[in-house]
Amino acid sequence: MIQVTNLKFQYPRSTFELNIPELQIGDGEKVAVIGPSGSGKTTLLNILSGIIVVETGQVEFNGHQINTMSDRELRNLRIRQIGFVFQDFKLLEYLNVYDNILLPYRINSSMAGVSGRGSKAKELCKHLGVGDKLSKYPKHLSHGEKQRIAISRALINDPPLVLADEPTGNLDPENKMKILEILFKMSDANNSTLITVTHDHELLDGFDRIIDFADFQKSTAI
Amino acid sequence: MKDSIYLAYRYLTYNRVRSLVLTFSVAIIIFLPVGLKQLISESEDQMLARANSTPLIAGKKGSPTDLVINTLYFQQEKIETLTMEYAAILDETGFGYSIPVMSSYSARGFPIVGTSLDYFDFRGLSTQVGRLFGVVGECVIGSNVARRLDLHPGDSLISSPESFFDFAGVYPLKMDIVGVLNHSNTPDDDAIFVDVKTTWIIMGLGHGHQDLMQVNDPTIVLERSDSSVTAGAKLFMYNQIDPENIDQFHFHGDINSYPITSIIFIPENQKATALLRGRIESGEIDNQMVVPTLVVDNLLQSIFRIKQIFNSVFVIVGLAVSLIFGLVIALSLRLRKDELYTMFTIGSGKRKIAQIIGMELLLLVVTSALISGIMYFITGFFIDEFINAFII
Numbered sequence: 001m002i003q004v005t006n007l008k009f010q011y012p013r014s015t016f017e018l019n020i021p022e023l024q025i026g027d028g029e030k031v032a033v034i035g036p037s038g039s040g041k042t043t044l045l046n047i048l049s050g051i052i053v054v055e056t057g058q059v060e061f062n063g064h065q066i067n068t069m070s071d072r073e074l075r076n077l078r079i080r081q082i083g084f085v086f087q088d089f090k091l092l093e094y095l096n097v098y099d100n101i102l103l104p105y106r107i108n109s110s111m112a113g114v115s116g117r118g119s120k121a122k123e124l125c126k127h128l129g130v131g132d133k134l135s136k137y138p139k140h141l142s143h144g145e146k147q148r149i150a151i152s153r154a155l156i157n158d159p160p161l162v163l164a165d166e167p168t169g170n171l172d173p174e175n176k177m178k179i180l181e182i183l184f185k186m187s188d189a190n191n192s193t194l195i196t197v198t199h200d201h202e203l204l205d206g207f208d209r210i211i212d213f214a215d216f217q218k219s220t221a222i
Numbered sequence: 223m224k225d226s227i228y229l230a231y232r233y234l235t236y237n238r239v240r241s242l243v244l245t246f247s248v249a250i251i252i253f254l255p256v257g258l259k260q261l262i263s264e265s266e267d268q269m270l271a272r273a274n275s276t277p278l279i280a281g282k283k284g285s286p287t288d289l290v291i292n293t294l295y296f297q298q299e300k301i302e303t304l305t306m307e308y309a310a311i312l313d314e315t316g317f318g319y320s321i322p323v324m325s326s327y328s329a330r331g332f333p334i335v336g337t338s339l340d341y342f343d344f345r346g347l348s349t350q351v352g353r354l355f356g357v358v359g360e361c362v363i364g365s366n367v368a369r370r371l372d373l374h375p376g377d378s379l380i381s382s383p384e385s386f387f388d389f390a391g392v393y394p395l396k397m398d399i400v401g402v403l404n405h406s407n408t409p410d411d412d413a414i415f416v417d418v419k420t421t422w423i424i425m426g427l428g429h430g431h432q433d434l435m436q437v438n439d440p441t442i443v444l445e446r447s448d449s450s451v452t453a454g455a456k457l458f459m460y461n462q463i464d465p466e467n468i469d470q471f472h473f474h475g476d477i478n479s480y481p482i483t484s485i486i487f488i489p490e491n492q493k494a495t496a497l498l499r500g501r502i503e504s505g506e507i508d509n510q511m512v513v514p515t516l517v518v519d520n521l522l523q524s525i526f527r528i529k530q531i532f533n534s535v536f537v538i539v540g541l542a543v544s545l546i547f548g549l550v551i552a553l554s555l556r557l558r559k560d561e562l563y564t565m566f567t568i569g570s571g572k573r574k575i576a577q578i579i580g581m582e583l584l585l586l587v588v589t590s591a592l593i594s595g596i597m598y599f600i601t602g603f604f605i606d607e608f609i610n611a612f613i614i
Binding site: 107 | 232568
């Protein structure tokens with residue numbers, strides 16, 4: 001469960017201030033975050049994942065006070081409990097699909113020695129319809145395929161929280177729906193919380209809840 | 223660590239052209255000073271070894287360096303000659319024995335060295351096939367000559383004319399190869415050895431022709447008296463010495479007045495060396511006598527000074543390449559900012575990211591060091607050929 005209380009954040013030398021008096025997101029909930037550009041949607045994802053540590057307010061995730069955790073604890077939290085999906089996929093061009101999915105295991109020593117990760121990666125790819133792409137490099141994949149690989153990477157650790165920052169932003173309408181369906185399906189299967197930042201209002205139907213950041217700018221509690 | 227190495231390896235192999243360019247640049251910078259040092263050290267060792275094994279060299283007054291280089295390495299520098307008589311004078315001193323060396327001619331690019339059989343004993347040379355020369359007109363060739371020209375005992379070699387335009391000059395001499403020397407890793411491998419008299423025949427001081435006593439053709443024998451016979455240009459001159467015509471070969475004049483380029487003198491002991499050099503320096507015996515070690519040492523001092531200049535240049539080039547290398551890394555990191563931030567976002571620490579980058583650099587440097595090691599090994603393998611071909 002995510003609990004945000006009296007959060008105030010401002011970037012240095014910026015007039016914008018993110019102000020969230022109170023926000024609760026339950027386990028397994030599928031939340032869409034919408035709002036105008038520059039309203040702080042991505043900033044919220046960064047705060048929830050501990051990339052930005054706030055000094056005013058409290059951010060709690062599954063009982064952990066995120067804004068009081070050490071760098072090491074935050075890194076371990078992100079790698080073990082949060083899956084990230086980005087608009088531009090952020091796959092490493094020099095790694096093939098298989099290695100890109102297993103990247104979280106290679107960049108944090110606390111993940112070393114976890115068994116069964118290879119078969120998990122293959123299983124995920126097969127499930128997402130890219131099982132035959134394991135040896136391909138990102139430059140040989142379509143945008144839809146790249147996002148499926150990025151989702152596989154995000155879900156490789158079965159994280160209880162998935163943060164998706166405009167995951168359909170670079171996709172055609174057909175792929176947008178497919179990717180969202182995949183995210184919903186995986187969220188249901190793992191009972192993981194899904195927070196998706198999106199500009200596509202026509203895709204909001206499947207979400208449990210919609211948070212409009214236009215409301216936060218007016219300091220409205222949800 | 224294993225994962226960092228794996229990711230670094232993947233990055234380098236994916237960007238293989240960039241990696242190869244960087245690797246080879248660094249490899250060359252590592253190899254050049256080390257390789258040059260190896261080359262110079264080996265050259266020094268070989269030059270000194272050759273010089274150290276040759277106690278004294280006598281020759282006409284002039285450049286001691288030219289004299290030593292001509293005698294030890296058979297370089298075809300035109301140095302002034304001294305007479306064969308001088309070898310006899312040195313022998314008469316009783317301080318040791320002389321070996322004449324006449325090295326002014328060549329055959330198919332290899333020097334022809336006229337000497338005596340003592341030379342082979344002195345240098346410890348023996349034949350791998352065939353035998354040493356026995357009579358004039360025979361030659362024994364060095365192992366490199368045999369290999370490069372694919373020659374064997376039973377084949378022949380023709381001396382190269384001094385000038386293609388000298389129609390009135392001496393005819394080339396066809397020499398019979400009777401043996402091939404064992405490989406010795408010295409300039410002897412690249413030489414053609416003949417009896418010193420054979421070089422005089424090449425020079426035209428000795429020759430063989432039809433027996434004038436048997437010839438009655440007036441177009442050949444122009445004048446005949448009790449004491450002499452005058453022959454014309456139509457007289458057939460032999461250009462090869464064989465058992466049938468060897469008796470027709472003869473020298474005109476006193477052999478003691480014939481030229482040689484130098485004399486290797488082997489003194490009986492240290493005292494004999496000192497006494498002999500004293501006599502020469504006092505002018506009691508004409509010409510010059512040098513200790514090759516001292517001359518080569520002097521030469522090496524010059525090479526050493528050049529080496530020091532090279533070392534300074536390498537330090538500057540190395541520094542420049544290091545700066546460029548640093549710039550390439552900095553630019554590369556800037557280009558990879560997004561990728562590294564993704565790693566950080568997913569859950570990597572800055573230290574882990576630094577470790578991956580460090581591993582990439584380490585792999586580059588280690589590969590470069592390996593390549594320069596291989597280059598060093600290859601240089602070592604071919605160093606003798608290289609030194610013989612380009613340095614001495």
